[in-house]
Amino acid sequence: MKTDVILLGHGSGGKLSRQLLEDFIIPILSGLPENNRNDAAVIPFSGDRLAFTTDSYVVDPVFFPGGDIGDLAINGTVNDLAMSGARPLAVSVGLILEEGLPLADLERILYSMRAAADRAGVGIVTGDTKVVSRGGADKIFINTSGIGVFDHPWRIEGGNARPGDKILVNGPIGDHGMAILASREGLELGTEIRTDSAPLNGLVATLLEIAGADIHVLRDPTRGGVATTLKEIAIQSAVDIVLEETAIPVRKEVTAACAILGLDPLYVANEGKLLAFVSPEAAPRVLALLRDHPQGREAALIGEVNGKAASEGKVTLSTAIGGRRLVDMLSGEQLPRIC
Amino acid sequence: MKTDVILLGHGSGGKLSRQLLEDFIIPILSGLPENNRNDAAVIPFSGDRLAFTTDSYVVDPVFFPGGDIGDLAINGTVNDLAMSGARPLAVSVGLILEEGLPLADLERILYSMRAAADRAGVGIVTGDTKVVSRGGADKIFINTSGIGVFDHPWRIEGGNARPGDKILVNGPIGDHGMAILASREGLELGTEIRTDSAPLNGLVATLLEIAGADIHVLRDPTRGGVATTLKEIAIQSAVDIVLEETAIPVRKEVTAACAILGLDPLYVANEGKLLAFVSPEAAPRVLALLRDHPQGREAALIGEVNGKAASEGKVTLSTAIGGRRLVDMLSGEQLPRIC
Numbered sequence: 226m227k228t229d230v231i232l233l234g235h236g237s238g239g240k241l242s243r244q245l246l247e248d249f250i251i252p253i254l255s256g257l258p259e260n261n262r263n264d265a266a267v268i269p270f271s272g273d274r275l276a277f278t279t280d281s282y283v284v285d286p287v288f289f290p291g292g293d294i295g296d297l298a299i300n301g302t303v304n305d306l307a308m309s310g311a312r313p314l315a316v317s318v319g320l321i322l323e324e325g326l327p328l329a330d331l332e333r334i335l336y337s338m339r340a341a342a343d344r345a346g347v348g349i350v351t352g353d354t355k356v357v358s359r360g361g362a363d364k365i366f367i368n369t370s371g372i373g374v375f376d377h378p379w380r381i382e383g384g385n386a387r388p389g390d391k392i393l394v395n396g397p398i399g400d401h402g403m404a405i406l407a408s409r410e411g412l413e414l415g416t417e418i419r420t421d422s423a424p425l426n427g428l429v430a431t432l433l434e435i436a437g438a439d440i441h442v443l444r445d446p447t448r449g450g451v452a453t454t455l456k457e458i459a460i461q462s463a464v465d466i467v468l469e470e471t472a473i474p475v476r477k478e479v480t481a482a483c484a485i486l487g488l489d490p491l492y493v494a495n496e497g498k499l500l501a502f503v504s505p506e507a508a509p510r511v512l513a514l515l516r517d518h519p520q521g522r523e524a525a526l527i528g529e530v531n532g533k534a535a536s537e538g539k540v541t542l543s544t545a546i547g548g549r550r551l552v553d554m555l556s557g558e559q560l561p562r563i564c
Numbered sequence: 565m566k567t568d569v570i571l572l573g574h575g576s577g578g579k580l581s582r583q584l585l586e587d588f589i590i591p592i593l594s595g596l597p598e599n600n601r602n603d604a605a606v607i608p609f610s611g612d613r614l615a616f617t618t619d620s621y622v623v624d625p626v627f628f629p630g631g632d633i634g635d636l637a638i639n640g641t642v643n644d645l646a647m648s649g650a651r652p653l654a655v656s657v658g659l660i661l662e663e664g665l666p667l668a669d670l671e672r673i674l675y676s677m678r679a680a681a682d683r684a685g686v687g688i689v690t691g692d693t694k695v696v697s698r699g700g701a702d703k704i705f706i707n708t709s710g711i712g713v714f715d716h717p718w719r720i721e722g723g724n725a726r727p728g729d730k731i732l733v734n735g736p737i738g739d740h741g742m743a744i745l746a747s748r749e750g751l752e753l754g755t756e757i758r759t760d761s762a763p764l765n766g767l768v769a770t771l772l773e774i775a776g777a778d779i780h781v782l783r784d785p786t787r788g789g790v791a792t793t794l795k796e797i798a799i800q801s802a803v804d805i806v807l808e809e810t811a812i813p814v815r816k817e818v819t820a821a822c823a824i825l826g827l828d829p830l831y832v833a834n835e836g837k838l839l840a841f842v843s844p845e846a847a848p849r850v851l852a853l854l855r856d857h858p859q860g861r862e863a864a865l866i867g868e869v870n871g872k873a874a875s876e877g878k879v880t881l882s883t884a885i886g887g888r889r890l891v892d893m894l895s896g897e898q899l900p901r902i903c
Binding site for chain 2: 277281
């Protein structure tokens, strides 16, 4: 790598993060092959399979419109399990607290975690609490890890996108990132932008039950946004992806806020959205299914995997004015501490 | 609670930690009954049982004699699984990095994690990396979570101590805490005190294989030390415990350093020690077994559970000069950021 210290951009979820992970952390810690990177690890266990995932949350501010670090931490881990096709079985909570954190704030966050866990139907079964002195951490950091089980035989993973697959999203993108940013910067936007943070395991269970064999990849476009997530999948599956800009749902207040700040909604984080790669025959049925679900009312078909079999993983956007541009991963740091 | 903010003592592993957990965090997050607190949660799964545990590490300094935050984080989670009687199956790693952390330091820590995982025979299968800006965290915090499986039918847990049980420890106590403290404060002690940080799953597997039915409780005396851990077990099992001060192994350099600093080795953290509650008939055999193992050469029988059945959980120390004193949990904060 070209630096000898950790940069903020190493946490962006984009190119620098990927470099740090692929070239440095993963080879040392696990030696797993590069194409085996998914939201959750799959572990064979006594004839079954277990999913296992972990995420730390350092979001700033801790409270924001529509949620807080607590429900974000539960939803994030529940969603990582769901995206691997697993049903969440149990969640752990590791708290790192800064000395001086008001107990009232901690209480509010804990209740929010419990409510999120109840909503997702998963138990918080084990935990750990550490305290560091004032200035040693910023208010509260939360790690959640989760175990999931598979109720079906399908392999849902990033390397499984196939030529011809249609790409669906379950609603408008960019809400979470813009909610955090507006709240952190105290932007006055007229309309309040709320996080989309939500557990997606119920929606995924429905999709898999009705159309399991036709769903090839599920991924939640968090840090780095839809663009970075699709680029990762394109590389993992060695396919080309074409996106239709006009088909991508974005709330007008998010578009407006992005315009003011010079951001592209395609790179802004989501916490209650999923991208589904679906076989072309099943796509209309799956889209209808999504739109029938409370978490998919504004679902849309936003692109497809190019018919060509092998590729280096190119993602192209057909723009509103008829142009074409290449979509790359987020480079550098767009929004630090977004989750 | 008597405070409205988080205090350093809430992270000590002693009385304040217990209050925060029992009266505040656990009731809100999980509603688990108080006597169900163990190093790992046990989850029924398709006819089997899974163990699940999590721990965050914020130790300061990051590097210390005999180890660093990396192997500490792996050993700690491996040991939590082992203390529940489970065989570690997989570990996750969540990194929170401070902007500006030298990559050389990160590399050293990652290699140390991998070596510890290899030594324990467990894979690091999933992970997450977050970066916070300079001053938002102190160098590096690590969360490790772990999944374990049970290869035997025994229930090893804190509520399972029985009247008459003998209490064994696998070696001298207080090494880890004093290594951290000496290193942090730059104490010149003549002899360097090294952490005892080590994975205990191999030792536990041997114990369970040979004497599983006779081992009632296993617990690693980390934060809060042997005193706090025994007091917790006494309360959980509703038994009285008597300790023989002269039987408790402590290295002379640890005794000396504790004397200088006014600390009691009974309250100092360990990271490669276990306490085993064993039926009286099996105790000589288990002690011999421990002493035969590289991690138990200096094992000792340090006390027993009083014959009386029901109790409020009293721990008494028979002192070297023939007195008796009550042992309570650590109160307040003895050594912040010890793990």
